[in-house]
Amino acid sequence: MAKDKKLVEAITSMDVDFAQWYTDVVKKAELIDYSSVKGCMVIKPAGYAIWENIQKELDFRFKETGVENVYMPMFIPESLLEKEDHVEGFAPEVAWVTYGGLEPLQERLCVRPTSETLFCDFYSREIQSYRDLPKLYNQWCSVVRWEKTTRPFLRSREFLWQEGHTAHATAEEAEERTEMMLNLYADFCEEVLAMPVIRGQKTDKEKFAGAEATYTIEALMHDGKALQSGTSHNFGSGFAKAFEIQYSDKENKLQYVHQTSWGLTTRLIGAIIMVHGDDNGLVLPPRIAPVQVMIVPVQQQKEGVLEKAYELKNVLSNYKVKVDDSDKSPGWKFSESEMRGIPVRVEIGPRDIAENQAVLVRRDTHEKMTVSLDELNEKVGELLNTIQSDMLARARAHRDAHTYEAVDMDSFVKTVEEKPGFVKAMWCGSQECEDKIKELTGATSRCMPFKQDHLSDTCVCCGKPAVKMVYWGRAY
Ligand code: ZN
Numbered sequence: 001m002a003k004d005k006k007l008v009e010a011i012t013s014m015d016v017d018f019a020q021w022y023t024d025v026v027k028k029a030e031l032i033d034y035s036s037v038k039g040c041m042v043i044k045p046a047g048y049a050i051w052e053n054i055q056k057e058l059d060f061r062f063k064e065t066g067v068e069n070v071y072m073p074m075f076i077p078e079s080l081l082e083k084e085d086h087v088e089g090f091a092p093e094v095a096w097v098t099y100g101g102l103e104p105l106q107e108r109l110c111v112r113p114t115s116e117t118l119f120c121d122f123y124s125r126e127i128q129s130y131r132d133l134p135k136l137y138n139q140w141c142s143v144v145r146w147e148k149t150t151r152p153f154l155r156s157r158e159f160l161w162q163e164g165h166t167a168h169a170t171a172e173e174a175e176e177r178t179e180m181m182l183n184l185y186a187d188f189c190e191e192v193l194a195m196p197v198i199r200g201q202k203t204d205k206e207k208f209a210g211a212e213a214t215y216t217i218e219a220l221m222h223d224g225k226a227l228q229s230g231t232s233h234n235f236g237s238g239f240a241k242a243f244e245i246q247y248s249d250k251e252n253k254l255q256y257v258h259q260t261s262w263g264l265t266t267r268l269i270g271a272i273i274m275v276h277g278d279d280n281g282l283v284l285p286p287r288i289a290p291v292q293v294m295i296v297p298v299q300q301q302k303e304g305v306l307e308k309a310y311e312l313k314n315v316l317s318n319y320k321v322k323v324d325d326s327d328k329s330p331g332w333k334f335s336e337s338e339m340r341g342i343p344v345r346v347e348i349g350p351r352d353i354a355e356n357q358a359v360l361v362r363r364d365t366h367e368k369m370t371v372s373l374d375e376l377n378e379k380v381g382e383l384l385n386t387i388q389s390d391m392l393a394r395a396r397a398h399r400d401a402h403t404y405e406a407v408d409m410d411s412f413v414k415t416v417e418e419k420p421g422f423v424k425a426m427w428c429g430s431q432e433c434e435d436k437i438k439e440l441t442g443a444t445s446r447c448m449p450f451k452q453d454h455l456s457d458t459c460v461c462c463g464k465p466a467v468k469m470v471y472w473g474r475a476y
Contacts, residue, residue: 011280012024014223014278022277029281031050031273032047049290050288054268073118075111076110077107078108094146111144112141113144127247127257135165135166138165142158153266159265159267171236174235178234181260185264191287192287192288193285194389194391194392195276198218198449199447200446200449201450203448205434213233216230216231220402222274226473228446229268230263232261233260233262234260237259240259245259282339282341284363289320289341291321292320292342292344293384294323295321295323295346298347302349305349306323308348312373319381324336337363343384345361346360347359360379360383364390399421404422405424409461422446424455426454443474445471446471446475448469455469
């Protein structure tokens with residue numbers, strides 16, 4: 001048993017040190033390894049399989065709305081980057097290629113931090129007529145941002161993402177697409193990741209460089225810090241003017257297109273860890289878990305036990321099931337499947353077999369139940385659904401219990417200091433107040449939610465008439 005305990009002991013308790021807990025989980029659940037390139041990570045099979053499931057589900061949802069996948073080069077010529085101001089926002093974290101083989105390049109190439117400029121350059125040639133619109137393209141790729149401080153999944157120098165880039169004939173269509181993708185992200189987070197999100201708009205200060213409007217989904221992590229989990233931008237025709245992306249309309253008049261972009265990254269894996277994890281490790285929602293059920297044979301050396309375990313795997317063929325037939329002790333296997341966040345564990349030993357039953361254990365609540373093998377398939381299915389919806393309800397309850405209101409700065413400062421979470425407060429719309437709130441509390445404006453509450457008539461900071469209710473919080 002001493003050895004079994006060690007696996008669990010190696011995790012720092014989340015209440016003692018949340019950051020260390022997070023690092024322990026990503027390592028012990030074997031999601032990543034560090035690499036020889038500082039700030040970059042090796043995503044191991046258990047981590048990559050989560051990303052593959054995210055990809056699969058999102059890609060399906062994208063395509064249902066008419067989106068098609070393409071692939072752009074990873075290099076951007078410097079001259080192309082300079083066409084639009086938005087590169088200034090990325091300049092401090094851009095990596096450059098200056099040599100091709102042994103020869104210095106005539107023009108240096110940036111390793112894409114995001115691909116607006118490449119898509120715009122491409123669209124300027126691709127789009128001529130109203131018949132060419134809309135263009136609804138997406139690419140799955142990695143991007144590079146030379147971050148100074150990095151953390152696995154949350155901030156790394158190279159990360160995986162998808163970036164959608166669309167071009168439309170009218171401003172209305174672009175706005176409709178921007179909102180559609182934001183809602184698609186939000187539904188995905190809630191339905192698949194069991195992660196509730198606040199849907200809203202970024203303030204001008206926090207919006208994406210070059211965007212007319214940035215919409216965001218914001219989630220609350222277990223430690224009370226916010227995490228921006230996906231964004232969708234309406235560019236209007238700003239990029240179109242810089243890159244001369246024009247089409248001739250039905251009257252044969254030249255018009256600028258209206259564009260959007262939207263992205264979601266491997267950061268989301270960090271969010272899953274920090275929303276659902278506990279002191280025993282990762283807790284994965286069944287709908288995203290690469291392994292949904294782990295069958296652990298007990299006393300597997302006894303005759304018929306392993307055979308029964310594999311028989312049950314076949315019975316449960318509707319789900320993603322594995323049998324842990326390694327020669328580790330059952331206790332070790334239990335801890336390991338908990339560490340990896342596998343939603344349901346099935347324990348089967350000689351006594352269970354004799355009684356035609358198995359023990360099911362929920363990862364999220366540790367609750368155990370004995371079920372007849374005749375009902376196993378049905379019970380596991382029910383249990384996976386229950387775990388999925390309970391996890392969303394629990395995360396929502398946690399978020400709601402850590403969402404506060406402030407009507408003056410004293411209570412605002414006190415709340416942020418003493419009760420980590422979201423703070424809802426009214427705002428006059430000036431960046432001066434936004435800056436001051438950040439200076440006094442360390443909290444940034446997360447979003448102006450689409451669902452507005454009216455808490456008071458005046459700005460929490462300056463007392464002038466308020467225009468919006470804003471969610472504030474310290475963030476990752
Ligand atoms: Zn104000």
